[in-house]
Amino acid sequence: MLEIEGLGAQAGTFRLADIALSIAAGECHAVLGPSGSGKSTLLAAVLGTLPVTTGCIRLAGADITKLPTERRQLGYVPQQLGLFPHLSVIDNLRYGARARRVPEAEYRPLLDRLVEVTGIDTLLDRRTATLSGGERQRVALVRALVANPRLVLLDEPFTALNESLRRELWWLVKALQKERGLTVMIVTHDLAEAHFLADHITVLIDGRQEQSGDRATVYRRPxxxxxxxxxxxxxxxxxxxxxxxGVDCPALGGRLPVGGDDPSGAELLVAIRPEHVALRQAGDPPRAGETRLSGRFEAAIDLGEAALLHFRTDGGTLLEARCGSRILRKFGYRAGMPGMVGLPAQDIFCLRKGA
Amino acid sequence: MRASIVAALAVLAIYAGLIVSLFWFFDGALFTRTLLSERSFFSIRLSLMAATVATAIALLLAIPAAYALSRYRFPGKEAAETVLEFPIIVSPAALGAIILIFFNNPLGEWLQEHLFHFVFGFAGIVLAQFITVLGLAVRMLKAAFDEVPRELETVARTLGASPRHAFFTVTLPLAKNGLVAAFILTWAKALGEFGATLMVAGSMAMRTETLPIAIFMRLSSADIEGTVALILILVALGLSALFVARWLLSRSVHA
Known part of the structure; x- marks a missing residue:
């Protein structure tokens, strides 16, 4: 549905270069990155509010790189939602249809359906200033969807909300996406949000596209x-x-069984996710391909659903481990307690060094 | 804290004291007579007309200019923003003199012959006021447009509105109170304009005698009571404009 090729754009002194991603119809794609990574610049290029310096953007096969915003058929929910404060909820929802002179009979069935699904039917005559945070989000979502856009752009729309409301709206977006077969691009710095909503993730850092792939790969193999x-x-x-x-990793006790096709002698980084650091007991039998390291726990913090542990190996290396809260309580891990961790070969991976 | 509040009240006391002191020379009968005299009527009518025409013309140019300064980057933007302060740093008399000198160069003479006769006429008063208030109008309107988040226009456009439609249905209604306040303050400033008007239009009784010019002429002829009467009229007009503008601005902030 959306294809971006070799895209470059300049916003003030900030430069976005060589962005290439594609979003299939009906898919949700998250653009993830810290603030200042170029997420907003990319969004502005897709919206058509910032001229593109190189490359092209295609939507449903048509080149829209130079098309004015109003002809791109996008649905957009910005961070601040952009509700028109001088209009009632229903007039906000009708704004697009009126601007495009679409007869009410044409858009009304979809509008009514969206209003029903999102449960905003009692708010239609209200001013937007009188709405609660969650109500405002719903109105903004419905407004973006009434015109049946080819692509929906969400710019961190849920960041200002509390956790439970956020999750509620994630489910709503998922439900709407499924029901209407929406193609969505969501810009966020929130990993959990990206994981919940997106099938694919593109990571931007300092104006560069660092990685683009399905969400599991990006998570497991940065x-x-x-x-x-x-x-x-x-x-x-x-x-x-x-x-x-194999690689030689002095911090983790020498040779580690990690495959790879980089040239021998190449400087790398070895990585392991905290939930893959296995907590072992003294009597546990050895497991094939697992590197065992003994040491001492420096901290054990119960986060509620999970627990976070800091483990200092006898060699002096600090490892972060994550386990379920019940495991923490069962084995009574606490700071100062001696222990042992296992690093399964299949969970250790290599990264190229540097930014 | 207490000292700063005293300072703020002192500011009020200075201006209020000056206005109240006018009543030392206030003569009720003379005030009514002055107010109802043909010459005062002429001055009031001329002032109101010239200020309204000058403000209207200034806004016609200032609204698009302020919108561009608020929304776009373009070559010359910084220079255009800086020049808005020009009428403030140059004294009105100098500004008037500059206009007068302009009409003595070939282009100015051509304009006078073929377009309007500016010097020593109604068009001159309007022009002097227009030049004096234009920068202020643009600055105030720019502030009004700055208050409207750009994002709202972007949303309007993603919904299918052309830039023009977005401007008239989103930006303009949301900047409305700021725009009206800008109109009123610009108008009040034009109403009180003296220096540039005197230079360009001169001080001719029943011809270019705006309220400030009339005050100057009465004072020159040592007619203190008449001067006070005219000042009170001007102050009343100006202060009511200020209060209306303040009220509108406070509404736009809390809207």
Whole structure:
């Protein structure tokens, strides 16, 4: 549905370069990145509010790179929602149809259906200033969908809400997406939001596209140190490629069985996600391909659903581990307690070093 | 804190004191007579007309200019913004003199012959007021447009509105109170304009005698009571404009 090729854009001194991504019809694609990574610039280019310096944007096969915003057939929900404060809810919802002079009979069935699905039927005559946070989000969503857009753009629309409302709206977006077969591009810095809503994720950092792929791959196998750090991965250790089957990682006790096709002697980073650091007991039998390290817990924090542990190996390396709260309570992990961790070979992966 | 409040009240006291002191020379009968005299009527009518025409013309140019300054980047933008302060830093008399000098160069003479006769006439008063208030009008209108988030226009356009439609259905209604306030303050400033008007249109009784010019002429002929009467009329007009503008601005902030 949406294809972006070799896209470059300039906003003031900020430069966005070489963006290439495609979103299939009916798919939700998250553009993820820290603030200042170029998410908004990319969004502005797709919206048509910022001229593109290189590359092209195609929507449903047609080149829209130079098309004015109003002819792109987009649905847009900005961060501040952009509700028109001088209009009632229903006039906000009708704004697009009136601007395009669409007869009421044509858009009314869809409008009524969306109003029903989102449960805003009692708000139609209200001024937008009198609505609660969640109501405002719903109105903004419905307004963006009434025109039956080819692509829906969501710009961090749920960041200002409390957790339970946020989740409620995520479910709503998912339901709407399924019912209407919407193609969605959501811009966010929130990993959980991207994971909940998106099938595919593109990570932008410093105006560059660092990685683009399905969400599981981006999560499990970040393509670069920059992506790994942005995703909150702390267990990153310098290593050197020995051969196709192993690397030398002094911080984790020497040779680790990690495959890869980078040339031998290549400087790499070895990474393991905290939930893959296995907590072992002294009597546990060894497991094939698992590197065992003994040491001491430095911290054990119960986060409610899960627990976060800091483990210092005998070699002095700090590892972050994550386990269920029940595991934490069952084994009574606490700061100062000696212990052992296992690093399963299949969960250790290599990254290219540097930003 | 207390000292700062005293300072704020002192500011009020200075201006209020000056206005109240006028009543030392206030003569009720003379005030009514002055107010109802043909010459005062002429001055009031001329002032109201000239200020309204000058403000209307200024706004016709200032609205699109202010919108461009608020929304777009373009070559010359910084210079255009800086020049808005020009009428403030140059004294009105100098501004008037500049206009007068302009009409003595070939282009100015051609304009006078073929378009309007500006110097020493109604068009001159309007022009002097227009030049004096244009910068102020643009600055105030720009502030009004700045208050309307650009994002609303973007949303309107994604919904299918052309830039013009978005401007008239979103930006303009939301900037409305700021625009009306800008109109009123610009008008009040034009109404009180003296220096540039005197230079370009001169001080001719029953011809170019706006209220401020009339005050100047009465004072020159040592007619203190007449001067006070005219000042009170001007102050009443100006203050009511200020209050209406303040009220509108406070409404636009809380809307």
């Amino acid at each position: 393509a670069s140190e920059a992506v790994a750090r942005f995703l909150g991965l702390k267990n990153l250790f310098a290593a050197r490629r020995l051969d196709a089957h």
